[in-house]
Amino acid sequence: MSTDAANKTGKPVTLDAFDTERIKADFPILQEQINGHRLVYLDNAATTQKPRVVINALIEHYRKNNANVHRGLHTLAERSTEGFERTRAHIARFINVPDTGEVILTKGATEAINLVTYGWGEHNIKPGDEIVLTEMEHHANFVPWVTLAQKKGAVIRRIPITVCGHLDLSDIDKIITPKTKLLALCHASNVLGTINQVAELAKRAHEFGAVVVGDGAQAAPHMTVDIQQLGVDFYAFSAHKMLGPTGVGVLWGRRELLENMTPFNYGGEMIREVGYERITFNDLPWKFEAGTPNIADVVAFDEALTYLEDIGMDRIRAHEMALTKYALERLSEISGIEIQGPQDVESRGAAISFTDPTIHPHDISTFLDSRGIAIRAGHHCAQPLMRTLGKVATARASLYIYNTESDIDALYDALLEMRKYFGV
Amino acid sequence: MSSNLDDMYREIILDHFRSPRGKKEVDRADISSDGQNPSCGDELSLQVEMDHDVLKDVHVSCRGCAISVASASMLAETIKGKSFEEVKALAETVKKMLKGEPTELPDDLGDIEALQGVRQFPVRIKCALLAWVTLVEGMKSYENGHAGHTTVSTEDGNGKTEK
Numbered sequence: 372m373s374t375d376a377a378n379k380t381g382k383p384v385t386l387d388a389f390d391t392e393r394i395k396a397d398f399p400i401l402q403e404q405i406n407g408h409r410l411v412y413l414d415n416a417a418t419t420q421k422p423r424v425v426i427n428a429l430i431e432h433y434r435k436n437n438a439n440v441h442r443g444l445h446t447l448a449e450r451s452t453e454g455f456e457r458t459r460a461h462i463a464r465f466i467n468v469p470d471t472g473e474v475i476l477t478k479g480a481t482e483a484i485n486l487v488t489y490g491w492g493e494h495n496i497k498p499g500d501e502i503v504l505t506e507m508e509h510h511a512n513f514v515p516w517v518t519l520a521q522k523k524g525a526v527i528r529r530i531p532i533t534v535c536g537h538l539d540l541s542d543i544d545k546i547i548t549p550k551t552k553l554l555a556l557c558h559a560s561n562v563l564g565t566i567n568q569v570a571e572l573a574k575r576a577h578e579f580g581a582v583v584v585g586d587g588a589q590a591a592p593h594m595t596v597d598i599q600q601l602g603v604d605f606y607a608f609s610a611h612k613m614l615g616p617t618g619v620g621v622l623w624g625r626r627e628l629l630e631n632m633t634p635f636n637y638g639g640e641m642i643r644e645v646g647y648e649r650i651t652f653n654d655l656p657w658k659f660e661a662g663t664p665n666i667a668d669v670v671a672f673d674e675a676l677t678y679l680e681d682i683g684m685d686r687i688r689a690h691e692m693a694l695t696k697y698a699l700e701r702l703s704e705i706s707g708i709e710i711q712g713p714q715d716v717e718s719r720g721a722a723i724s725f726t727d728p729t730i731h732p733h734d735i736s737t738f739l740d741s742r743g744i745a746i747r748a749g750h751h752c753a754q755p756l757m758r759t760l761g762k763v764a765t766a767r768a769s770l771y772i773y774n775t776e777s778d779i780d781a782l783y784d785a786l787l788e789m790r791k792y793f794g795v
Numbered sequence: 796m797s798s799n800l801d802d803m804y805r806e807i808i809l810d811h812f813r814s815p816r817g818k819k820e821v822d823r824a825d826i827s828s829d830g831q832n833p834s835c836g837d838e839l840s841l842q843v844e845m846d847h848d849v850l851k852d853v854h855v856s857c858r859g860c861a862i863s864v865a866s867a868s869m870l871a872e873t874i875k876g877k878s879f880e881e882v883k884a885l886a887e888t889v890k891k892m893l894k895g896e897p898t899e900l901p902d903d904l905g906d907i908e909a910l911q912g913v914r915q916f917p918v919r920i921k922c923a924l925l926a927w928v929t930l931v932e933g934m935k936s937y938e939n940g941h942a943g944h945t946t947v948s949t950e951d952g953n954g955k956t957e958k
């Protein structure tokens with residue numbers, strides 16, 4: 372492994388140093404037998420499994436600390452509020468944001484992006500304005516913008532992809548222009564794995580005063596995300612794709628923008644003073660958090676972040692790069708298997724989409740499941756991209772911290788077995 | 796689930812998948828109908844040549860999963876030479892069989908019976924139905940005197956999405 376993957380202590384990171392067996396033991400579900408086989412979980416881009424510390428934190432919260440947040444003046448309410456806000460502060464540190472008021476808790480990346488669409492887009496997108504998207508967006512970062520554009524008479528421009536699955540920036544001067552009001556792009560693609568040059572594109576868009584939204588759902592779980600370096604204006608991700616519970620997401624936004632935005636939901640918690648004539652809204656971030664939030668899951672997310680930090684995001688990235696390289700090599704040994712997205716692991720994450728020339732992805736998935744292997748098959752909520760790729764669906768294996776070379780070997784063996792089974 | 800797997804992908808089904816029947820084009824397409832399962836991406840196109848009341852010849856081509864391909868192939872094999880009414884009744888029977896509704900399975904169901912295992916995989920039922928739904932739509936339109944083309948989707952309006 373190259374030395375640039377060295378961790379902070381300067382010690383070179385290798386797969387050996389990355390104790391996957393120990394990590395695996397922290398995830399109770401990985402002991403499950405599925406259809407008589409050891410579970411090989413390769414559907415991490417959809418959602419990851421949860422370590423014992425996260426599961427325990429949920430139980431602990433309900434057993435010892437449960438109360439509503441921000442409202443009560445009793446011990447449990449204080450504990451609950453403290454736990455809730457502790458996670459917010461932790462998220463801020465995790466993405467290198469000094470101002471915790473800029474960290475808004477949502478129910479997921481989808482809601483986070485929609486919050487920007489409603490809170491910012493509704494008031495700032497005008498007829499004729501241009502919204503730039505990429506061809507590899509998840510529906511979560513596509514549908515809200517296209518719908519907004521239709522409503523406002525704005526124009527959608529798209530950054531195409533190259534045959535290798537990178538963004539094609541050859542005509543970028545014609546795509547990001549003075550008309551650009553918004554650039555929304557994924558930091559990493561859930562289908563191709565591609566890691567995009569967000570900082571470079573954000574800089575370009577900012578030259579024209581555009582606002583930049585980064586969809587970090589597939590990046591924040593897998594690498595160090597430093598908001599200051601990315602230079603975006605909004606950034607969204609989901610806790611459940613990074614060891615945390617479902618129902619928790621994050622929207623980070625620049626304070627100046629957030630302060631000028633209208634709330635997305637109205638109700639309790641998001642107000643300062645309410646009267647019949649006049650209502651004043653609460654400060655950031657609570658202005659955007661109407662109603663009782665998902666307290667227990669937010670509290671438990673803190674443990675997920677700690678777990679990731681204890682391993683180290685740079686080491687996680689190094690582990691995934693090594694494993695992705697191995698997976699790409701193994702899969703390409705199988706004749707006919709077509710792999711989507713970049714081949715060099717430097718510019719891609721650990722979501723690997725592939726197709727077989729005759730066996731439909733759904734048949735692949737069903738067969739693999741019978742061998743205890745969980746992958747995903749379908750359009751992965753990226754139909755525009757599927758059209759570009761000329762596929763109706765792909766199979767996707769996506770890796771995470773607890774995956775090992777033996778998981779890839781199991782996938783390889785099962786794919787060979789599958790071809791025999793279907794007789795192709 | 797391994798035993799279930801063999802239940803769904805019975806040898807007869809895999810045989811139809813490997814070498815689908817009904818490949819030969821028809822001389823005259825009196826009925827022409829396309830069908831799709833958008834969430835799976837299955838695509839099917841079907842043409843029938845009529846001789847009075849009888850489905851004289853059928854051509855079907857299907858791009859999709861093993862179940863949709865095999866089901867389309869079985870349809871092509873079974874309906875040839877049957878009357879309009881017979882095929883309509885058969886389509887009803889197949890639908891009921893796949894949805895697990897009580898129905899008497901006729902003796903001449905042939906290979907189609909092998910599709911029963913699909914019932915254990917609810918998301919796949921629409922794959923097995925695709926060819927039949929497409930045929931029935933085409934027949935309806937023919938009956939109503941509309942020559943030309945019909946297009947159907949098995950998923951219209953049910954709002955199913957996929958992550």
Ligand SMILES: Cc1ncc(COP(=O)(O)O)c(C=O)c1O
Nearest residue numbers: 479480481509511561588589609
């Ligand atoms: C790239 C990308 N963006 C957004 C999302 C939406 O995340 P969630 O469903 O957690 O809101 C996903 C999840 O599938 C994703 O992969």
